Amino acid sequence: MAVGAAAAALLLPPALTGPASAAPVAPGGSAAATDPGYYLVTSTDRQPGVLANTLERAGFDVLEGPLDHGVPVLADAAAVARLKHRGLSVQYTGPLYQPVSPSLLADPNTYYGGYHTSAGHEAHNKQVSTAHPDLAKLFTIGQSWLKTQGRGGHDIQALCITKIQQGDCELTNTGRKPKFTIMSQMHARELATGELSYRWIDHLINSYGTDSGITALMNSTELWVIPIANPDGVDIVASNSTRPVAQRKNAHDNGCTGTGRGVDLNRNSSYHWDVNQGTKCTETYPGTGAASEPETQGIQNFLAKIYKDTKPAADFSAASTSTTGAFITVHSYSQLDIYPYGWTNQLAPNNNDLRTIAVAMAQANHYDVVHGDGGLNYFAPGATDDWIYGQLGVPGFTIEVGPGSGSCGGFFPAYSCINSFWQLNLPAYLATARAAAAPYPTGH
Ligand SMILES: [Zn+2]
Numbered sequence: 001m002a003v004g005a006a007a008a009a010l011l012l013p014p015a016l017t018g019p020a021s022a023a024p025v026a027p028g029g030s031a032a033a034t035d036p037g038y039y040l041v042t043s044t045d046r047q048p049g050v051l052a053n054t055l056e057r058a059g060f061d062v063l064e065g066p067l068d069h070g071v072p073v074l075a076d077a078a079a080v081a082r083l084k085h086r087g088l089s090v091q092y093t094g095p096l097y098q099p100v101s102p103s104l105l106a107d108p109n110t111y112y113g114g115y116h117t118s119a120g121h122e123a124h125n126k127q128v129s130t131a132h133p134d135l136a137k138l139f140t141i142g143q144s145w146l147k148t149q150g151r152g153g154h155d156i157q158a159l160c161i162t163k164i165q166q167g168d169c170e171l172t173n174t175g176r177k178p179k180f181t182i183m184s185q186m187h188a189r190e191l192a193t194g195e196l197s198y199r200w201i202d203h204l205i206n207s208y209g210t211d212s213g214i215t216a217l218m219n220s221t222e223l224w225v226i227p228i229a230n231p232d233g234v235d236i237v238a239s240n241s242t243r244p245v246a247q248r249k250n251a252h253d254n255g256c257t258g259t260g261r262g263v264d265l266n267r268n269s270s271y272h273w274d275v276n277q278g279t280k281c282t283e284t285y286p287g288t289g290a291a292s293e294p295e296t297q298g299i300q301n302f303l304a305k306i307y308k309d310t311k312p313a314a315d316f317s318a319a320s321t322s323t324t325g326a327f328i329t330v331h332s333y334s335q336l337d338i339y340p341y342g343w344t345n346q347l348a349p350n351n352n353d354l355r356t357i358a359v360a361m362a363q364a365n366h367y368d369v370v371h372g373d374g375g376l377n378y379f380a381p382g383a384t385d386d387w388i389y390g391q392l393g394v395p396g397f398t399i400e401v402g403p404g405s406g407s408c409g410g411f412f413p414a415y416s417c418i419n420s421f422w423q424l425n426l427p428a429y430l431a432t433a434r435a436a437a438a439p440y441p442t443g444h
Contacts (some may be wrong), residue, residue, distance in 0.1 A: 016033055020147035037093070037344055038074060038104075039072070039093060040071065040073075040083065040091040048070060057372070061073060062283070071099065077394065093317060093405055094405045094410065095414055098414040100112055111244065112238075115244075119422055124198060125138050125201075125227070132415075135162070135218070136162060136164075137164065138160075140157060140159075140297065143155055145294055147296065149253075158224055162219075162222045163220075168171055169223060173307055175222065178220075178326075178436040180432065180433040181325075183195075183327070183384065184197040184226070184229065186384065187249075187265075188236065189233075189244065189246045191332070191413070196261070200225060202220060202312045221436055221437070226299065230295060231306060232251035233248070233251060244412055247259045249263050254281075256280060267292060268286055269384055271292040289435060293368075303394075307392050311390070320440075325395065326357070326435050327394070327395065327396045328399055330401060331399070333401060333413075335401075335402065338370055338374060338397060339354040339385075340354055341372065341390070342379035343383075343386055352442055353440040355369065357439060360432070361399070364431055394438070420443050426432060
């Protein structure tokens with residue numbers, strides 16, 4: 001083991017450090033030599049940023065996170081062998097999968113201990129809008145790639161939740177209420193995110209008329225939810241109910257094998273779309289062009305219908321102080337509240353007001369507030385939060401839910417972890433929703 005890797009290991013919580021070079025041991029103690037897991041990769045002669053870039057281009061699943069202790073990589077046994085073959089030091093930090101009780105796998109609309117499938121979310125959206133026509137209205141805003149190919153697939157659904165009065169919940173930007181939108185699971189393997197939207201929907205509907213704060217919010221604001229932005233990807237993830245598939249991208253069949261298939265929808269927007277984000281089998285492949293994917297087209301068209309465009313096209317021209325609305329795209333993991341821009345470290349023209357909202361979110365969820373590359377190892381050109389701010393002037397944020405390690409860490413936390421994520425993030429959602437009436441009080 002290299003000295004650097006040894007030092008890094010000492011900084012990790014003891015319970016999370018596994019054997020550095022032996023096979024990972026699954027929780028419960030059974031050897032699981034082929035199980036995928038999280039690793040920190042270090043090199044004696046390359047800086048972490050350079051190494052991250054090299055590994056990403058070589059097709060490794062380089063994760064979004066700080067590089068203080070090495071490059072975080074999700075790897076199976078074959079990938080670990082390839083990393084070692086390159087002369088790199090490879091430190092195991094934890095398993096991808098948590099154990100799932102068989103008793104929690106009975107509902108066909110759920111997987112991995114309770115997470116809802118795409119079909120489960122669709123049934124929920126339909127049930128809520130049918131049972132509460134005065135509070136919720138369901139829309140189809142686009143199609144998944146498989147659906148456009150006539151190969152199954154899904155509609156992209158959006159739910160509008162408010163105390164519905166004349167003119168509310170229409171696909172126009174002329175309604176009288178400001179609009180707050182939460183979108184989740186654009187990256188299919190980020191399991192916690194769709195589940196938080198599921199709870200957000202139920203919390204709003206069940207609290208109307210009993211919780212004065214929620215009642216006031218629903219009387220004054222349209223609360224839109226896109227629970228599953230990438231339903232084809234979620235179908236792939238949920239195809240194994242005890243060991244979900246780590247699919248990030250959509251299901252666009254581009255000849256790549258395994259999770260290499262697809263386009264990264266959070267690099268596919270038409271704002272600062274960047275051809276250099278990855279080649280077609282890499283995890284951040286941005287597609288053949290800006291908004292090439294039907295999911296992106298549906299989501300952008302929808303958002304452009306319900307929000308007024310209050311920002312000049314130039315990147316560093318400010319949005320108007322008359323702007324209303326707010327938007328959060330929920331991802332996992334890393335415990336971050338991210339505000340624009342994500343394609344550059346230069347400050348957005350509405351930086352102070354954007355940051356104020358992100359700080360309000362952080363007072364609730366205690367995550368770190370960042371922008372630009374934010375001390376992470378990557379910029380994110382072509383992401384939805386930059387698009388909605390840069391294109392329309394609407395304040396757009398990313399929340400990265402959950403820690404990087406432990407039983408609630410990573411992409412596939414135990415389902416019970418949703419309780420703590422919900423307690424932390426409900427007040428962050430509410431703070432942002434309340435900012436939608438007047439997000440730019442200072443205008444800079
Ligand atoms: Zn993500």
